[in-house]
Structure formats: structure tokens, C-alpha cells
Amino acid sequence: xxxxxxxxxxxxxSGRGVWLVGLSAAAMAFLAVFALALSVSAARLAQNWxxxxxxxxxxxxxxxxxxxxxxxxxxxxxxxxxxGIADARExxxxxxxxxxxxxxxxxLPLDALPLPRLIDVTETPGGPDRQGLRLRLSAEAPGxxxxxxxxxxxxxxxxxxxxxxxxxxxxxLIGSVMAAIVMLASSASLASNAQVIxxxxxxxxxxxxxxxAFVRRMTLRATLGAxxxxxxxxxxxxLLPDPATxxxxxxxxxxxxxxxxxxxxxxxxxxxxxxxxxxATAFGVLKGVT
Amino acid sequence: xxxxxxxxxxxxxxxxFRDATITLEKGSFHxxxxxxxxxxxxxxxxxxxxxxxxxxxxxxxxxDMNTMSRDDLARTRQRIGIVHQDCQFLDHLTxxxxxxxxLSATGRTVSQDNLADLLGWVGLxxxxxxxxxxxxxxxRQRTALxxxxxxxxxxxxxDEPTGNLDWDMSQRLVSLMVELNRMGTAVLIATHDMNLxxxxxxxxxxxxxxxxxxxxxxxxxxx
Ligand SMILES: Nc1ncnc2c1ncn2[C@@H]1O[C@H](COP(=O)(O)OP(=O)(O)O)[C@@H](O)[C@H]1O
Ligand SMILES: [Mg+2]
Numbered sequence: 453x454x455x456x457x458x459x460x461x462x463x464x465x466s467g468r469g470v471w472l473v474g475l476s477a478a479a480m481a482f483l484a485v486f487a488l489a490l491s492v493s494a495a496r497l498a499q500n501w502x503x504x505x506x507x508x509x510x511x512x513x514x515x516x517x518x519x520x521x522x523x524x525x526x527x528x529x530x531x532x533x534x535x536g537i538a539d540a541r542e543x544x545x546x547x548x549x550x551x552x553x554x555x556x557x558x559x560l561p562l563d564a565l566p567l568p569r570l571i572d573v574t575e576t577p578g579g580p581d582r583q584g585l586r587l588r589l590s591a592e593a594p595g596x597x598x599x600x601x602x603x604x605x606x607x608x609x610x611x612x613x614x615x616x617x618x619x620x621x622x623x624x625l626i627g628s629v630m631a632a633i634v635m636l637a638s639s640a641s642l643a644s645n646a647q648v649i650x651x652x653x654x655x656x657x658x659x660x661x662x663x664x665a666f667v668r669r670m671t672l673r674a675t676l677g678a679x680x681x682x683x684x685x686x687x688x689x690x691l692l693p694d695p696a697t698x699x700x701x702x703x704x705x706x707x708x709x710x711x712x713x714x715x716x717x718x719x720x721x722x723x724x725x726x727x728x729x730x731x732a733t734a735f736g737v738l739k740g741v742t
Numbered sequence: 743x744x745x746x747x748x749x750x751x752x753x754x755x756x757x758x759f760r761d762a763t764i765t766l767e768k769g770s771f772h773x774x775x776x777x778x779x780x781x782x783x784x785x786x787x788x789x790x791x792x793x794x795x796x797x798x799x800x801x802x803x804x805x806d807m808n809t810m811s812r813d814d815l816a817r818t819r820q821r822i823g824i825v826h827q828d829c830q831f832l833d834h835l836t837x838x839x840x841x842x843x844x845l846s847a848t849g850r851t852v853s854q855d856n857l858a859d860l861l862g863w864v865g866l867x868x869x870x871x872x873x874x875x876x877x878x879x880x881x882r883q884r885t886a887l888x889x890x891x892x893x894x895x896x897x898x899x900x901d902e903p904t905g906n907l908d909w910d911m912s913q914r915l916v917s918l919m920v921e922l923n924r925m926g927t928a929v930l931i932a933t934h935d936m937n938l939x940x941x942x943x944x945x946x947x948x949x950x951x952x953x954x955x956x957x958x959x960x961x962x963x964x965x
Binding site: 739 | 792818820824
């Protein structure tokens with residue numbers, strides 16, 4: 453008989469608490485898969501929005517109709533000679549109408565409205581000196597306003613960051629609940645084996661030996677449970693509607709490439725968590741036995 | 743082997759004994775007597791550290807119990823054998839596994855030959871695979887003694903080890919303890935069986951400690 457067989461032999465299988473651990477670990481790992489997915493997706497979304505919006509800007513020119521053409525030409529000239537601007541293009545009437553239609557409906561007599569002129573600007577990766585550009589524009593074309601979309605970008609980025617924080621908080625909570633369940637189940641298991649522990653101490657067994665059997669069993673059950681839960685969670689993620697087929701907000705939710713290592717790591721993390729919790733509990737309880 | 747220095751013990755209802763200063767030498771043979779409830783079991787529990795004295799100090803195999811770490815206590819217990827009054831078996835293990843426990847639970851190897859010999863000697867060869875709850879009182883005590891001596895202890899502590907045995911079996915078990923004592927094991931037996939004490943005194947020089955009137959005395963020769 454080796455040490456492992458002996459420790460299994462002397463600690464009776466105490467069924468329920470241990471199964472509770474396996475089941476809870478499965479449920480927690482299942483939830484953790486989604487929290488993880490949310491966390492990495494939120495990070496990716498924030499990045500995408502940042503990239504899509506950060507290199508574009510709009511110049512809006514509001515001027516009396518007779519000055520419009522002239523100011524537009526001035527603005528385009530200013531933009532062309534400003535370092536950091538890759539491209540500037542006047543939007544056509546149809547494009548502007550299309551933008552407004554989304555908000556105001558198709559039947560507007562747009563011709564009758566004094567609409568501002570919009571210029572679509574693409575910045576270089578470094579971007580222009582925005583402060584200097586604004587000053588120049590206000591001097592040469594008083595009706596022009598340079599808008600680099602910061603107003604839109606910031607709430608999106610903040611929203612994504614907040615989403616990510618919530619997802620990470622959920623992961624911490626899931627981990628805490630898991631540790632608490634292992635501690636409770638370990639205490640229950642140790643309490644129901646009080647006589648075994650007492651006898652083992654009396655014949656000279658060291659705490660390490662006694663704790664080993666309990667800790668091993670808890671860790672094994674938690675790990676198996678977490679593996680099953682993580683596998684189910686991953687399958688559920690795979691069965692989500694394919695993001696490529698639609699442009700829904702769901703697009704980008706999920707793991708990509710090596711991101712799949714995250715759900716795979718859940719059983720490992722659970723094993724470490726369960727091992728530490730069970731061990732701490734066991735040594736705590738054993739201190740009370742002479 | 744065991745040294746009590748000014749030891750007193752009190753469960754809360756007044757001290758069972760006070761100022762006990764006693765030394766059990768290597769190779770000695772002692773009996774501990776006294777009426778029921780005098781504190782014999784308590785005295786033994788102090789010896790192997792299940793209880794801590796209310797005052798004074800107890801040293802086991804040269805180590806002070808008050809300063810011993812938990813692992814030190816475990817290692818020290820590996821060198822002593824204990825027959826508990828209430829046996830203290832693991833009921834889901836067989837007699838054989840219970841007897842081997844002091845070795846198997848401390849990482850030492852169990853010789854199947856020695857185990858079988860020992861069980862044969864205490865008359866339990868037929869019960870090796872039985873579970874403790876199915877044993878008679880006498881069989882339980884023989885199992886407890888076998889477990890106490892399987893690891894060749896330097897000290898043997900036995901609490902009423904013959905209480906449920908007939909005279910033949912009592913003599914047989916106590917002869918085994920005398921044999922161990924001749925090979926160097928210090929023995930301390932708590933009992934109120936005067937016949938047993940007389941029987942042993944014909945074979946070895948045993949000393950008798952008596953707990954009476956709150957003191958642990960060395961009894962006179964009038965037994
Ligand atoms: N755990 C305990 N708590 C309180 N009192 C106890 C405890 N164990 C024993 N006693 C009391 O201490 C006295 C001595 O008990 P014990 O040492 O078992 O005596 P003996 O073995 O000589 O019969 C008894 O009166 C008993 O009731
Ligand atoms: Mg007693």
C-alpha cells in the first residue's frame with residue numbers, strides 16, 4: 453500500500469459534501485466561461501471602436517448660403533496643408549440626406565433647410581495638432597467646427613471598460629463562492645470524520661498525512677466538476693449565432709484564437725483554488741485536535 | 743521516558759491530583775491503581791499529551807510537552823504504544839488494518855508476517871478481516887493491545903487492558919507485556935485488578951502508583 457491508498461482507506465468516503473463540491477464547481481465554471489467571454493470581448497470591442505473612430509473626424513460648416521462655397525473651399529485648403537490630415541472630402545448632398553433620413557425620416561424638404569456642409573476627414577495615425585487646427589479654422593472660416601468624435605468615442609470606450617470591470621468582478625465573485633463552498637464542504641467532511649482524525653493523531657499520524665486525504669478528494673472533485681462545467685460553457689459559446697452572418701451587437705462576443713485557452717484554464721485555476729481552500733480548512737480544524 | 747514535574751489536573755470540579763512528581767525510567771514496569779473515578783485515565787492522557795496539565799509540566803521521551811510542536815508530538819507518539827480504555831478503533835477498517843494503523847498511517851512499512859504472528863499471539867487470527875463493531879469486548883481489548891505494540895514502542899501505556907478478559911487471557915496478554923518490558927520497553931498499566939498486579943510481581947520487579955486523596959503515591963509492599 454502506498455501513502456495515497458492508505459490515506460484513502462482511513463478516511464471514509466463522505467458522499468454528499470464532496471458531490472456538492474463537484475456540482476458547484478461545474479456550475480461556477482459554466483458561469484465563469486461567460487464572464488470570461490464578456491471580459492475579453494469588452495476589451496476587444498473597446499479596441500475596435502477606438503480604432504474605427506480615432507482616425508476619423510468631421511468638419512461642420514454653418515454659414516450663410518452665399519458664403520458657403522467660399523468657406524468650404526478655404527476649409528479644404530486649410531486641411532490639405534495641415535500635417536496629420538491624410539484625406540479630406542466634401543460629403544455629397546445625397547450622403548448628407550442619407551445621414552439625416554435616419555433621424556428625421558425620408559419626406560423632409562431638405563432643399564428648403566439651411567443645412568451645414570460636412571467634410572469627412574481622415575487623420576494620419578499621428579493625427580494633426582487639433583488645437584492649432586481649430587485656431588486656424590476659426591480665423592479663416594469662422595463657420596467651421598472641427599469634430600474629432602471624442603464626444604462619441606469616450607462614452608463607448610468607457611462603457612466597454614465598465615463592462616469589462618463588471619465581468620472581472622463577476623469572475624472574482626465566482627471564485628470566492630467556489631472557495632467558500634470548498635471550505636464549507638471540507639469543514640463538514642472533517643467534522644463528520646472527527647473520530648477518524650482523533651484516532652489518526654493518537655497513533656502518531658502527522659497533520660500533513662491526515663489533511664492529504666481530505667484535500668486530495670476535494671481538489672479532485674472540484675477539478676472534475678470545473679472541467680465538465682467549462683466544457684459545457686465552451687460548447688454553449690460555440691453554439692452562439694455566428695457573428696459574421698449579422699451586424700448585431702453580438703458580433704465579437706466570444707473567444708478567438710488563443711483566447712480559447714482561457715476557458716481551458718478554468719479547471720486548473722479551480723484546482724489551485726480548491727486545493728488551497730481545503731488545505732487551509734483542514735489545518736485549521738486539525739489544530740483543535742490534540 | 744516519562745517525567746511529571748509538580749503536575750496537577752482539574753477538569754473544573756476540583757483537582758484530581760496535585761504536586762505529582764514522578765519519573766518512569768527506561769525499562770521500568772509500573773502499575774497505576776486507585777478507585778474508579780480517581781483519575782487513572784486522566785493520568786495516562788497527560789502522559790501522551792491528549793490532555794495538558796492544569797499546572798506543572800510533563801516530559802515524554804525527554805521532550806517537554808508544553809513546548810512540543812504538533813509534528814513533534816506526532817513523532818513522539820510513533821514511539822509509544824497506547825491501549826485506550828475505549829479502544830479507539832476506525833470502525834470501517836478491518837481488525838488487521840486497525841492493528842497495522844500505527845505503521846501505515848505514519849509512512850512505515852507493514853510486514854504481513856509480523857502482523858499475522860501478532861494477531862495469532864493475541865488469538866485473533868480468525869478475526870483478521872472482521873470489523874471492530876462485530877467483536878466481543880475481550881476481542882476488542884486484544885486488538886487494542888496488538889495495535890499498541892505492533893510498532894515496537896519504547897513506552898507502552900495501557901488503560902484497564904484486561905477489564906473484559908477472562909483470567910487465562912489476562913495472564914497471556916500481561917505476559918506479552920512483561921516480555922516486551924524485558925526487551926526494554928517501559929510499561930505503565932492502569933488497573934484495579936490486584937490479582938494481575940500480584941501475578942506480574944512474581945515475574946518482574948513492578949512498582950505500584952496509587953491515586954488517593956488527591957495525590958499520586960508510591961504504594962507500600964502490602965499488596
Ligand atoms: N473530559 C472530562 N471532563 C470533565 N470531567 C471528567 C472528564 N473526564 C473525566 N472526568 C472526571 O474526572 C474523574 C476521573 O476520571 P478518570 O480519569 O476517567 O478516572 P479513572 O480512569 O480512574 O476511573 C471522574 O470523576 C470523571 O468523571
Ligand atoms: Mg479510566
